[in-house]
Amino acid sequence: MIRLGVYFRGMSMGAADLVPGVSGGTMALITGVYEELIDTLGGLGPHLLGVWRREGLVAAWRAANLTFLVTLLAGIFTSVALLSHLITWLLDDHPVPVWAFFSGLILASIALVLAPLRQRGLAQWLALLVGIGAALAIALAPGIDTVDAPVWVFFASGALAICAMILPGISGSFILLLLGMYQPILEAVNAGRYLHILAFLAGCATGLLSFVHLLKWLLHHYHDTLMALLAGFMGGSLLVLWPWREAGEHGQRGDWLTPGQYAHLTGLPAQVWLAALMVAVGVLAVWLLYRAAPVHNVAQQSSP
Template sequence: MKRLSGIYLRGMAMGAADVVPGVSGGTIALITGIYEQLITTLSGLKPSLLGVWRRQGFLAFWQASNLGFLVALLAGIVTSIALLARLITWLMDVYPVPLWSFFCGLIIASILLLLKPLRMKQLSTWLMLAAGVLIAVWVMSRPPLGGTLALTLPVFFIAGAVAICAMILPGISGSFILVILGMYAPVLAAVKGGEWAILLAFVAGCATGLLSFVHLLRWLLARFHDPVMAMLVGFMAGSLAVLWPWRVPDASGAALFRTVWPAQYVAETGLPALLPAAVIAAVAGLALVWLLSHFAGHNEANSAAGTSAS
């Protein structure tokens, strides 16, 4: 029960991150140490599990598919979106600089933490890290497609498949991908209007994309663990270009916004730079990752000690 409550809290953190365009729930999964378990569990959802249910019963099916983990995680995500979406949206509107600074601190600390166990002496690891950074920066800097896509059911299906693949990758936000595709507002309108045919097409795309993509991810992690992890960390590092706290809309349309220095932010927007608050928020993000890693290591040590004692 204690383990599932921890998974539930991680799900809440993932849900809170997914609300913010530019932040990925996959980043939170990687930070909190459940990313590989999530990929393994999702890739293990196969039709053959129904045979386990038929032959050995529901309990064996539940354990074989690791549904306790998935249900706890999904419950946390749904709870967070339901309870925190308005708060985070309000913070984005009223205090965007401290909010983005907090996520920057969170990701910087996570990058340092996740690179530590990797074999950074290998050239392939460095190349994959650099590739991850470049890919993330390129994706996040794309201008929105606007109304160039026809709003048909197959388009919603494809948008769901692409967005969910991005969402499972650390550093690349699924909601931000929808913004770039010009599908964020149509999907939101379909949710508000209860357009079930559109929503079913979108959800079907999400399910298809997710269950297809996780098999590839699991295969890559099993065979090229350190280079793949380095690329995932690179995605996170590249997302810092999007999470920079001081940014203004790009009037040229070449990108969604421009990153500027605090003084230029004040000059162009007339809003305060909130530099002290930004520093405090970034330090809070750094501290949170340190605390999470410290307590995770402490719990693992206790579990190992308990196992050896028994």
């Protein structure tokens, strides 16, 4: 894969991770790098030190597929640095079309994931339903009020959030909202509380390196069942992305409303036609991303 392409796919993941309710894992799946990402992360381990000693640093770097990983991470961090203010502004000032656009992304992604599956038996249907149920349970769960959280809570929050972040359909930032840790982490960053930041990052690293091995094993042994589960996660996440919702506190979203209720309560236009257009734009964007990655598309990844 062209490394510039990997970089831009990382940027799409970073942009998605900035939005509570949208997963960077979804963008990885759409753009065709999900399985390579899981395989690369799952391949990181002590055995690479042996490769380094026997064959040198270059061989270890290649064995770990670090060019791919570093390029992808560079895209993610670039997107977070450049787009955080833009996405915050869009969510604050133009919430309906933005959430509608992401809904279109998810709708098209579900079809993209399910269409090429060769196995469509009871196990796959059950996995799909379990995924939908799990995502709905997370979406409807009440947030936890966390005040002056200790360092270990930052560590645990990082471990949970990163696991969600690499699952399509489940947003790590949304998990932080539910845990009541979204605002404390932002405040720790803004205040320069480096002990809390390091604890959060350590939790992310621990959770990622632990959970990714399970994902890698499932991808290689129960590929279609896992993909059906991930499609269910994405389907359930559509509840979170419903465009007409009240604004809540600390970045959370309020009650689900009809377009008419939204216009009445907020005094803002419902923008139904614009929302429908942005759903279509989201669907088109997924199709274009899919066509742009013919070698790494979902259809080929589903082959056993």
